[in-house]
Structure formats: structure tokens, C-alpha cells
Amino acid sequence: MNRPLTVVVCLLLAVGITVLQHFVVAQDKMVDPVSTSGSAEEPVVTDDFTLEIDRVDLSTSLRATDSLGDPAEPVEANGVWVLVWTRMTAEHTTMANFPAELRMKDGTTYFEPSWFPDAMERATLSPGLPLYGAFVFEVPEEKIDEPSLVVTHAPGFEARLGAQADVDLKLTDTSPSDEPADLLPPQIRTGEDTDAPE
């Protein structure tokens, strides 16, 4: 019997088992949304939608319209307003509910405050029509650390195995502006028109 060969084969098998263990999907992760990763520099294409980051605004106050559509006083942030200007296109179904999160490097996650009727979260995407608008988050300034925008098609239980885009915002300058940021309602824009509003 070839003793050294046996030892080597055993070691290789042990290493192989350990490596393969990493591919086992945990029970509680089995129906997680199907996530597509990307970065702000290029469009992220998922099964259900395409998402492209235009720019990110950081500001300590935000000028938006109220629920009746009238202009309101700028709202001070408890921390920083993070506006992620995004162009989103639904591929084949009308999308009415696509919750977004802002996820930091350490996993700390922020939801949209849902206060602003003009935020992207209230929008409806029709298939093939690119919609340009901003997702709005409120984050303590010291928590902003390599944020990613995570957008999932369908909320809660319906998100199981749903399409999800996880986009690294590539944010380098995290100091907010003191000028109020303007939140404009989402509007339909084709990909060629890359001018930012105002």
C-alpha cells in the first residue's frame, strides 16, 4: 500500500469538502432575492429591470413638495439627506412597488423615510419607459461609509426569489452641502438625454 499517496488523497478530499461546504445555501437564504451586483459606473441589468445611477447628492436640508403638490419649507435632516438620482427601466412588467435600501460597508441599512411624494419609491415603472428620479434616504453623517443602493422588485414576502440590484455608489466625498437639495418628481427620459435637471 502506498502510504504517502493515501495521506495526500485524504488531505485533498478534506480540503475539497471544506471548499464545497461554502456552496451550500443556508436554509434561511434559500429564497432570498436573486441579486445582481454592479457599480455606479455602468447600468445594472436584472431579470425584471435595469438600473443606472446618475449621481448622488448629499445635503443637510431638502426642498420638496408636500402631499398636495405645493412647495414646502426645506426639511432639515437628522444627519444627512442622501439623494440617489437613478434611471430605472422595467423590462417586461409594470412595477409599482420596488423598495430601496441604502446599505453601508458594515451592513447597517437604511430605508426610505416615505415622507416625500416625489421620491422614486412612489413611482410606477411602465415597461420600456426609462424613469429618472431620486431615492431619498436620511442617514447619520458618521454612518455614511461606502454605501450601496439595493433595489428589490416587490416588498416583503413577495420579494422571495425576486429580482434585486445591488449597486456600489462609489461615493468618495461624504461631506454634505449646506444648500438645500431639490427633490424633483420622477420623469420619463430616454437614455440619450443625460443632462441632470438644472
Add this chain to the structure above:
Amino acid sequence: MVHHLSAAERPRRSPLPANPFARFALFSLIGAAGAVGLLGVAAFGGLDTHDPNADPADPGTELKNDLVVVTPHEARIQSDELGTYLQVRVDIEMRGSNRPIPMGNVGGSLVVHAEPTGESVKGPEINFERQPTGYVSHLQPHAVEESAVLSWEIPQNLDVDDVESLDFVLHGIEEIPTTGNRGTLWVGTKDVVGAVSLPLDGD
């Protein structure tokens, strides 16, 4: 060969009496004394953890459970066309999770007692004074909110005129897993973490 001592030869070390009847009597007496002692404790209300609710702290005291840190400042009763609400103005920060927590989960540990009747109600809604028209569905991680207003709908069997002050009581909270892969749920427990007595603001 080993020499075994018989029972009679072995030197007596036990303080118990040798007579089996005497032993039986002794144990019976000890048992009876224990039973009487226990009955006595039960008669005076039993052994219970000290109830912090019994001596509430002053306004401005920081209370803390596994999920939130709350500092209650003042209380008032608010009436509008939708109903009557018991309100407490607080500073609140959610520290226990790095994902936003639905207010409905947090509310399980936020209880208000109307004094002197002792009626209690839990599960308040929350509003931020800097954005009074904005509905707050979740507490975001590590965001310190100063001047938030917690509103509990007044219990049906409580008359507003009977309320002299409000006791804000923070209960413990624990995280339980959910089935179906949608994270965890936070549920308020029966343990009281702390209480603050708040006089009513004229109103």
C-alpha cells in the same frame, strides 16, 4: 486482609440521632417549618422581582432595553376629530439592530399607564416634531431622534378627566426568528426595564 468495621464499631460523625424514629421526627419538623415559612411568604404576596414600576423616576431619565434608548420628557392628552391620544414627548434612538425596525415591533415594549386608575396601553404611533405630517413606519439604526411624540389611543374604558398623570413604562424586548425567511421579529416582554412618572401639561 482488610478488616471491615461493623456499623456499631465505626466512630459516629453524623450529628443526626441514631434512633430512626428520632430522625423521622427531626425531618418532619424541618419540613413543617419550611412549609410554614413558604406559606408565610405566599401570604405576603410571594417572592417577586423588584417592580421598577412601583417607584417611577423623574422626567428626563434615560431608559434602555435591548433595542431602544428612550428619554421621556413630558406628557399631554391630545384630542382631535380622529380620537383622543395619550402623548409623551421623548428622545429615542434604536441601537439594537443594524436594520430598520418597524414601529409596530418597537411599540410592544412602550407602555403608558394612566394614573391613578392604572389603565395601561401599549403600541404607540410615533411622529417626529421636525416633520409633523410625515408618517414614521420604521426606526432607522443609530439615528438619534430628539423630540419625537409617542401617541397611544386612549383605552375605551378610561375617562380623560380621571387622568392625573402618565407613567411611561419601558418593557424588555426580545428578538425571535420568523419562518419564511423574512428576518426576525421583536416582541415586548413582561419584564419592566424602567418607568418614568410624567405630570400632565395643563392642556
